[in-house]
Amino acid sequence: MGLLRALGRSVINLFAVTGRIGIFTGNAVFHCFSPPFFPRLIGQQMVEIGFYSLPVVGLTAIFTGMVLALQSFSGFGFAGESTIANVVVWGITRELGPVLAGLMVAGRIGAAMAAEIGTMRVTEQIDALTTLSTNPYKYLVAPRLIAAVAMMPLLVLVADIIGVMGGFIVSIYDFGFNPMTYLRSTWDNLEFIGFISGIVKAAVFGFLIALMGTYHGYNSKGGSQGVGQATTNAVVSSSILLLLFNFIITAIFFAT
């Protein structure tokens, strides 16, 4: 009986949370498309998300590209330029570029958004915005969503390039491959649909990260402890959603 009740309660909670997130998402998206817009804030967020994430995304990408080359060389035995270049470019553009960049950005940006907006909530800054006739969805949420959706594809493009470079470096200096041949096979093996699926993933991930960061920040309560909780929830939920949507998008693109 107690078990049943607990089960029932958590199912109800799940529906309640889903509903709240749904309403928040609806509001947030609506305010992304209705004026006034805040270009200055969008610009700030683009710099914050796009530019300042470059080091961490770049480092992640180069090591991933290098390790892919190493693994496929040892895994496939006497594989040639073509195989290794193929594994690297295929793995990076389709999966590892967007997913790893997404997870790094979720940790960096999702957490920062939740902490900043959460602090604004508990110190009544969001209430102050309202009294100054400024809609918090427009001022706080929309610029972050727009900037994240715009910048994540660019970040993933950079991650793709740097990741392929990582594989290139290992192949040339460790395996002594011919640079021109390697680059040619990379180019030949780069498929349009794989690359595009990665960029689409990036935009969706950017949306999910900003949505979870702003949602948990906006709804945080109870002082600094609540803000800490919001930050954790933002990172965990955006990471899980990101992996879920990665599967869904992959299925849509390639499962037939």
Next chain:
Amino acid sequence: MTDAPSQAKIETRDLHKAFGSKQVLRGVNLKIMPGESLAVIGASGTGKSVLIKNIIGLMQPDSGAVLIDGQDVTALSGREREPITRKFGMLFQGAALFDSLPVWENVAFGLIQVQRMARRDAREQAVTAMVQVGLDPDLADRSPAELSGGMQKRVGLARAIATAPEIMFFDEPTTGLDPIMGSVIDNLIIKSVRELGATALSITHDMASARRIADNIAMIYDGIIVWHGPVDAIDESGSEVVDQFINGRSHGPIDMLVAS
């Protein structure tokens, strides 16, 4: 009813608000006339801030109504509420400054975002407002986090009145200020109300300040307004609760629940 009183600027009717099982407001009735300055007094935790938030629309009352200029605004949402919100200026108890913006942009926020003033002009006007509240113009480019509590309070005040709102709410405007700065702020509030013809609702614990800034005083106790009248009459209120509060006696009908 030939000489019916003119329309109240702010009116609350039987306002109720509870948090869980804790009943904070249990039927607050208030009327504030245009150009009137009302001070709400009451012990800590009696719901003064909650009352203001219900009037402004930051909280929804459980029952009862809020009327602004005769219009029932209790159930208005989002877009419908905007023209009402534009009439308001609010100083929060904790200042609630935007810590991502420098001091001057905090003060100029309403000018830039709502009145669409050019940034350069808005800055000039913000600096003027800062001087009015006794802040050094050199602080304009500082971050709010670098200011003392009293300075933050004054930035919050400058922000609240910068757009010359019709209705001003001040939640403990002089708490945390030294007595001299306190009376500077009091004078500024008086001036804003007189010169702009604004209506003001101030919350305060400071009886000296209440006597200076207010035309009328209302005392909230146990979720209702127990006394409401002109400043001059407060010493002869005939209410034990009011007497205890304004004289700061620890014994009386208000039980502070402290071990003695």
